[in-house]
Structure formats: C-alpha cells, structure tokens
Amino acid sequence: MFPSGRRVDRSTALFVTLLAVGFLIATFDVRSSGDSITTVIRGGAQTLAAPVQEAIDFVVRPVVGFVDGISNVAGLSDQNERLEAEVRRLEQRLRETSALERRVAELEAINDLAPPEDLATVTARIYSAGASTFDQIRLINRGSENGIVVGQAVVDEDGLVGRVDLVTRSSSRVRLITDPLVSVGVRVQDTNQTGVVTGRGDDVLRLDMFDATQPVNKGAVVLTDGSLFPPGIVVGFADETKSADVGFALRTTIDPAAAFSQLDFVKVVVGWSPLDADPEADDSLVDAPSFTDPGLGRR
Amino acid sequence: MTSGKTIIALGLVIAAVLIQTTVFQYIRPLGYAPALGMLTVIALARFLDPEQTLFVAFTGGFLQDLLGGSPLGLWASTFTVVAFIALKIRDREIAGTPIVLLGVFGLTLIGQFTYVVLGTLFGQGTINRPGLVGHLLVPALYNVVLAYPIFWLTKITVRPPERTWVS
Numbered sequence: 001m002f003p004s005g006r007r008v009d010r011s012t013a014l015f016v017t018l019l020a021v022g023f024l025i026a027t028f029d030v031r032s033s034g035d036s037i038t039t040v041i042r043g044g045a046q047t048l049a050a051p052v053q054e055a056i057d058f059v060v061r062p063v064v065g066f067v068d069g070i071s072n073v074a075g076l077s078d079q080n081e082r083l084e085a086e087v088r089r090l091e092q093r094l095r096e097t098s099a100l101e102r103r104v105a106e107l108e109a110i111n112d113l114a115p116p117e118d119l120a121t122v123t124a125r126i127y128s129a130g131a132s133t134f135d136q137i138r139l140i141n142r143g144s145e146n147g148i149v150v151g152q153a154v155v156d157e158d159g160l161v162g163r164v165d166l167v168t169r170s171s172s173r174v175r176l177i178t179d180p181l182v183s184v185g186v187r188v189q190d191t192n193q194t195g196v197v198t199g200r201g202d203d204v205l206r207l208d209m210f211d212a213t214q215p216v217n218k219g220a221v222v223l224t225d226g227s228l229f230p231p232g233i234v235v236g237f238a239d240e241t242k243s244a245d246v247g248f249a250l251r252t253t254i255d256p257a258a259a260f261s262q263l264d265f266v267k268v269v270v271g272w273s274p275l276d277a278d279p280e281a282d283d284s285l286v287d288a289p290s291f292t293d294p295g296l297g298r299r
Numbered sequence: 300m301t302s303g304k305t306i307i308a309l310g311l312v313i314a315a316v317l318i319q320t321t322v323f324q325y326i327r328p329l330g331y332a333p334a335l336g337m338l339t340v341i342a343l344a345r346f347l348d349p350e351q352t353l354f355v356a357f358t359g360g361f362l363q364d365l366l367g368g369s370p371l372g373l374w375a376s377t378f379t380v381v382a383f384i385a386l387k388i389r390d391r392e393i394a395g396t397p398i399v400l401l402g403v404f405g406l407t408l409i410g411q412f413t414y415v416v417l418g419t420l421f422g423q424g425t426i427n428r429p430g431l432v433g434h435l436l437v438p439a440l441y442n443v444v445l446a447y448p449i450f451w452l453t454k455i456t457v458r459p460p461e462r463t464w465v466s
Contacts, residue, residue: 011349015383018357022376025361026421029370038371045365049317056321064325129324131316131367131374133331133434134418134425139320139366175368180424201428203330261327 043168046139050127050171054141057127119230120271121155122146124172126263136179136199138162138263143170146270151228153269159234159257160184160224161266172268176260177205177235185227186235188220197222197235197254203261205236205254212250215243222254230272305351307456308343312359315339315449320366331433333441335449336363337410340378341403342446342453344385356382373417381410403446407439 029038124140142148144167154161154174162182166173175182178199186207187194193216195209207222220238224231236254244250315335323332340356347355360378364371385406412435418425428434 011353011383011386014350014353015379018353018379019376022357022360022372022379024372025375026370026372026417029372030421042365042371045362049320049366052317053321056317060322060325126324128320128366131320131336131363132334132414133327133438134414134423134428135368137368138324173368179368180428201425202430204429261330 039166042166046166046171046173047168050139050141050168053128053139119269121267122148122270123265123267125265126174127171134201136162136176136182136201137165138174138176138266140172140174140266140268141170142268143168143172145169146268148172148268148270151273153224153229153233153272154266155233155269156258156263156266158259159236160229161258161260161263163229164268174266177256177258178203178260184229184235185225186222187225188216188238189223190217190220194225195250203256204239205256207238207250207252207254209244209248209250211248212244213248215241216250216252217241230269304347304457305355308347308351308355308453309358311343311453311456312336312339312355313362316359316363316366319363328441329433329437331437331441333445334407334410334438335442335445336360336374337378337381337407338403338442338445338449339453340382341385341406341442342450343457344382345389345450346453346457349386352382352386353379369418369423370421373414373421373423376417377410377414380413381406384409399450400443400446404439404443407442408435411435411438 025038028036032038122142124142124146126138127141128139129135130137138161140154148164148167150164150167152164154163160177162174162176162179164172165175176199177184177197178201180199180201182199184197185194186197188209191214193209193212193214195207195212197205197207200206207216209216216238218238218241222235222238224233224235226232234257236256239253239255242250242252315338319332319335323335326332336359340352340359343355344352356378357375360375361371363374363378367374385402388402415425415431415435419427425431
C-alpha cells in the first residue's frame with residue numbers, strides 16, 4: 001500500500017494524534033460554552049477572513065444577480081400576472097382585516113408590548129454563510145463599533161431572522177432561528193397563547209405549546225413574546241390547524257416569515273435588551289426584605 | 300516534505316473554504332452546496348505525502364470550523380478522517396475516471412456522515428435534522444460534478460508524483 005511499513009506507522013500515528021487534538025478542541029469549545037480562548041480565536045479568524053470574503057462577495061453578487069435576472073426573464077410575464085392577481089387579493093384581505101388590526105393593537109396595548117419599529121436598529125449586509133449546509137449562520141458587516149453585542153435580535157422586512165452570537169469589531173455572526181440550538185419565546189397573535197419556537201435545521205420551525213387551551217389555526221401569525229427577543233416581531237405562520245395532542249401540550253410546524261435563502265440586508269435591533277422585558281421583576285431583586293429597615297436597601 | 304508544496308496546498312484549501320462560505324451562499328441547487336473544502340483535500344491527497352496531506356486536511360478543516368457555526372475541531376477531525384482514507388486507497392491498483400469519481404462520491408459521503416456523527420456526539424443534534432439523507436448525498440453528488448476542475452487545479456498547482464490512482 002505504502003512504500004514502507006515505517007511510513008504507514010508515521011502517518012497513522014499523526015492521524016490518531018490529529019484526531020485526538022480535534023476531539024480535545026471540540027470538547028473544550030463545547031464545555032466552555034463560548035466564553036473562552038476559542039471565542040477569541042474565532043473572532044480573530046473572522047476578522048482576518050472578512051475582507052477577503054467581502055471582496056469575493058462584492059464580485060460574485062452582481063454576477064449571480066445578473067444570471068438570476070437572465071434566467072428569470074422568461075417567467076417575468078407570468079409572474080407579473082400572478083403578482084397583479086396577488087395584489088388584488090391582498091387589497092381585499094387588507095380591507096377585511098382592518099378590524100382585526102385594531103384588535104391586535106388593543107391586545108398589544110393591554111400586554112404593554114412596544115412595536116418593533118420603534119426600536120433603534122443597525123442595517124447590515126450579509127457577506128457570508130456557513131461553511132456547510134449544516135450551518136445555520138450568516139456573517140454580517142457590522143460589529144461592536146456599530147453598537148452590536150451578543151444576543152441582539154436580527155430582523156429583515158419580513159420578520160425575525162436570528163440572533164447575534166459572535167461579535168468582532170467590524171463583523172458579527174448571526175445564528176438563524178432555523179438552527180436547532182435557537183429557541184424563541186412566542187405568542188400566537190389571534191389567541192395570545194404562548195409557546196416556544198425551535199429551529200429544525202431546515203426551512204420549517206417547530207412550535208411547542210404547553211398550555212394550549214385553543215387550537216392553532218392554519219396561517220395564524222406567530223410573534224415574539226418579548227422574553228429574549230423584542231416583542232411583536234413576526235416569526236412565522238402556522239403550517240396547519242392543530243389542537244392540543246395530550247392534555248394542553250401542542251406541537252405543530254411554522255413557516256418562517258423570513259426567506260432565509262434570499263437574505264441580503266438585515267437589521268440588528270440594538271435598542272432593546274432582554275432586561276427591558278420585565279422591569280418589575282428587576283426591581284424586586286433590589287428590594288430589601290420587609291423585615292429590615294425600610295430606609296435601607298431600596299433605590 | 301517540501302514546505303512550498305504544503306503552503307500551496309494550504310492556500311488551495313483556504314481558498315476553497317472561503318469560496319464555500321461566499322459563492323455557495325448564492326448557488327445552492329435544491330438547497331444544498333458542494334463540500335468544496337473536502338473535495339480539495341481529497342484531490343490533494345493524490346499528490347502530497349501522507350503527513351503533508353493530514354496536516355493540510357486538519358488545518359483546512361479547522362479553518363472551516365472557525366468560519367462556520369459548529370464547535371471547533373469537528374470539521375478538522377472530519378477532514379482528517381477523509382484524508383486518511385483517501386491516502387489508504389490512493390495507491391491501490393485502480394484507475395479510470397469512473398473509479399475516481401466513485402471514490403470522490405464515497406469519500407465525501409463518508410466525510411458528511413463522519414461530521415453528522417461527531418456533531419451529534421458534541422450536542423449539535425445533526426442526526427435528527429430533517430432531510431439528513433439529502434445533506435449526506437447531494438453534496439457528494441455535487442463534488443462528483445466539481446471533481447474534474449478541482450483535480451485539474453490541484454494537478455497544475457501541486458506537482459504530482461507518479462500515483463496509480465491518478466487516472
């Protein structure tokens with residue numbers, strides 16, 4: 001197989017060594033949960049690679065757009081007719097849903113939810129995706145110098161895209177809500193019931209509700225509930241009508257609002273922190289116990 | 300071992316990973332992209348010494364880890380496994396384009412499967428992903444399509460010694 005037995009031994013030994021090193025690094029990275037030297041190394045690599053990736057993206061983006069445009073010319077006429085019909089249908093639907101919008105506004109006021117458009121955002125361009133089809137991440141060209149920190153929500157014109165999970169000075173990594181490691185606290189708009197949306201690694205999300213007294217109707221709008229993400233951002237739409245399976249537990253699938261395959265520009269919500277979600281709870285932490293001097297320990 | 304050849308090989312793998320993270324965010328037929336970094340490692344395994352190949356594979360995989368979203372070390376280990384198997388089969392008395400393409404398909408499939416297993420072991424839940432078969436098979440098929448230009452590129456940039464696996 002190889003010229004000599006000694007050669008096989010050396011390469012096999014190196015193989016086993018490298019494999020052991022790989023396992024050690026992976027174990028260290030997983031166990032340190034992102035707060036370690038590995039985060040610094042990742043940030044450094046991202047900073048070094050960003051100019052090259054942006055340059056490649058700068059060259060490739062127009063070419064891909066041009067090719068897309070050429071390939072779509074034939075279908076433009078049909079698409080135009082379809083879009084006109086869609087516009088008419090949506091105008092009709094808009095008139096029908098004006099009453100519903102008022103109700104939603106009332107519900108949001110009752111729940112003390114701030115509309116997301118009031119929040120400060122930073123617009124960023126996506127210049128890179130994950131290195132494999134298993135990766136549900138995007139890299140954006142804005143970083144800590146633009147006020148971005150880990151944990152901030154990322155949205156586009158359609159809805160929630162993901163959250164920032166790594167920041168360098170001039171770029172950030174966004175983990176999409178389609179990633180199985182990302183969970184989003186949500187509420188269903190028409191029933192106001194809450195649940196958790198989790199990524200599955202593909203273009204569909206999973207909704208779990210543990211106290212579902214009413215069914216989730218097909219097409220129901222699912223919004224962020226304001227726990228980890230700013231409240232009121234559209235996450236997606238229910239795939240099917242579903243009632244509670246066992247007791248009050250309900251599991252169904254959600255079509256994400258954002259079109260992840262067509263992401264270009266996104267907005268990072270920099271004007272909101274999870275700490276804004278429940279200021280009353282924060283106050284209770286600094287309240288002194290009632291049996292102490294009421295003048296002490298209170299702000 | 301010539302360091303110049305190693306540096307060129309590393310440059311090729313780094314370029315492949317950078318192209319993977321930029322160009323193939325747009326070009327994803329059926330929602331999948333080729334595993335370009337892995338294909339480059341497979342191609343380089345034909346021309347480099349075993350130690351060089353393993354070193355380049357590990358470093359390229361580590362770069363893919365750094366620019367990706369998975370824990371560090373997973374792609375590094377995966378590329379190393381693929382390179383090691385490629386080294387084991389390259390000197391067998393086989394030749395011909397179909398065999399080489401079958402080798403590319405099989406090695407990519409093994410690499411993808413290795414990553415799925417490692418990702419699952421390290422808490423990424425990759426084995427539970429919907430469309431797992433597509434994640435395994437489609438990049439392997441794309442790699443077969445891209446094999447010829449990548450093999451040609453590695454052949455002209457890294458001077459090949461005589462190998463019987465080279466078609």
